[in-house]
Amino acid sequence: MVAKAESSALPDAPLPAVAASAEIDSTETISSSSSFHTYLQNQPPSNGPSLSDLGLTAADTEGSAARQALMDRRTHMLKIHQRLGLITVIPVAAACISAAGAPPEKGNYSDTTSRDIHVALGATAVLMYAATASYAIRAPRVSHEPARGGVKWHKYLIYIHTPGMVLTPILGAMAYNQISSGQKVHGIASAHAGVAAATAASYGAAILAVSWPIHLKF
Amino acid sequence: MNKLSLFATLLLTLPVFTLLNAQAPAPDQTWKLDQSTLTYHMSHPMHEVDGTSHAALGKGVCHAGQCDFLVAVEVKTFDSGDSNRDLHMIQTTRGAQFPIVQVRFRLAQSSLNSPTLDCDLEVQFAGNTAHYSHVIFQQTIQGTAHHITGVVPSTVKDFKIDPPSFLTIPIKNEIPVRVDMVWHPL
Numbered sequence A: 001m002v003a004k005a006e007s008s009a010l011p012d013a014p015l016p017a018v019a020a021s022a023e024i025d026s027t028e029t030i031s032s033s034s035s036f037h038t039y040l041q042n043q044p045p046s047n048g049p050s051l052s053d054l055g056l057t058a059a060d061t062e063g064s065a066a067r068q069a070l071m072d073r074r075t076h077m078l079k080i081h082q083r084l085g086l087i088t089v090i091p092v093a094a095a096c097i098s099a100a101g102a103p104p105e106k107g108n109y110s111d112t113t114s115r116d117i118h119v120a121l122g123a124t125a126v127l128m129y130a131a132t133a134s135y136a137i138r139a140p141r142v143s144h145e146p147a148r149g150g151v152k153w154h155k156y157l158i159y160i161h162t163p164g165m166v167l168t169p170i171l172g173a174m175a176y177n178q179i180s181s182g183q184k185v186h187g188i189a190s191a192h193a194g195v196a197a198a199t200a201a202s203y204g205a206a207i208l209a210v211s212w213p214i215h216l217k218f
Numbered sequence B: 001m002n003k004l005s006l007f008a009t010l011l012l013t014l015p016v017f018t019l020l021n022a023q024a025p026a027p028d029q030t031w032k033l034d035q036s037t038l039t040y041h042m043s044h045p046m047h048e049v050d051g052t053s054h055a056a057l058g059k060g061v062c063h064a065g066q067c068d069f070l071v072a073v074e075v076k077t078f079d080s081g082d083s084n085r086d087l088h089m090i091q092t093t094r095g096a097q098f099p100i101v102q103v104r105f106r107l108a109q110s111s112l113n114s115p116t117l118d119c120d121l122e123v124q125f126a127g128n129t130a131h132y133s134h135v136i137f138q139q140t141i142q143g144t145a146h147h148i149t150g151v152v153p154s155t156v157k158d159f160k161i162d163p164p165s166f167l168t169i170p171i172k173n174e175i176p177v178r179v180d181m182v183w184h185p186l
Helices: A064-103 A114-138 A148-155 A158-178 A185-208 B002-023 B083-094
Strands: A001-006 B028-044 B048-052 B059-061 B066-074 B100-108 B116-127 B128-142 B144-150 B177-185
Touching: A064 A114, A064 A185, A064 B083, A114 A158, A148 A158, A148 A185, A148 B059, A148 B083, A148 B177, B028 B066, B048 B083, B116 B144
Parallel strands: A001 B116
Antiparallel strands: B028 B048, B028 B059, B028 B177, B059 B066, B066 B100, B100 B116, B116 B128, B128 B144, B144 B177
């Protein structure tokens, strides 16, 4: 047995406090759903339950255009953060690959080409990393609840790759100076490669954290 | 003679009362939503996401044989397991400006005990209103509890929502919402 609902005489429902009247066309049909149409509703319900009947207060039901604008700004900045972060993978990977040619070969300390390329790629990676981070740092905070899910790990990994991005160029500069003065890399500068590798790995993990779980389905 | 006329009067008026009684509307009734699980499903070539809310509120009022129902849920109560994604969902659906999803429908009071409910839904979400006709819900009744399940075939276009994208690929247009509710008459 199928009971047929009767909605043709349904009362109009109230609009949220800030109506999007400018963007709603009362006559436009826009959906692929055959039974769908959008229209502007500006009449309160003449009968039937209202939101206040459900125990919702005005504070619950009234929207805030200012808060929406804040969220829009946050999303815009985090989108740039995401885009720059993905682009930064290129110089980070290139700096890691070019590291193979950075140490002097067989005591030849005068040929600095490979080393200079590595330095340039490393510097580009650090600068782009800083630009990427700045968008996440400056994005307005809209929730004070603790992070849940992949973004939690994304944030934990900051404590590894941020110090790494500071230390790596410092240690690299120390190593560069030692090589330039005809010395073997020694002391704390010898940790440059290890710190760089850990930094790159944690950076990649931070990207994966906010992309996981991945279910490829095309 | 008097007894006979009284009997005859009663006999004549009985069908009239019976007819009137048959046409009398069902008594007014109020329904309350006790438990609910609403789950939207979002598809992307790289991600499948479900966001669930248990915070829906609902009420039905029956009068003159017609029942008007309202179900409302705050957008921010949907949890996909990732706080960043949930905040992005609220932003994308303009949930800060339009914090409540409202669903209204009307049913004939005589149909409330049917195993299948065919509903025409009016859904207000993200500052827009969409109508979905002939959405079928299954109903099982245990005591006074009316357990209703079904799927609302919503899409992002229905509400003029810009589909969010990941790696420049937008999510699928279809965002079906699974409904699982328990209603009680008051």
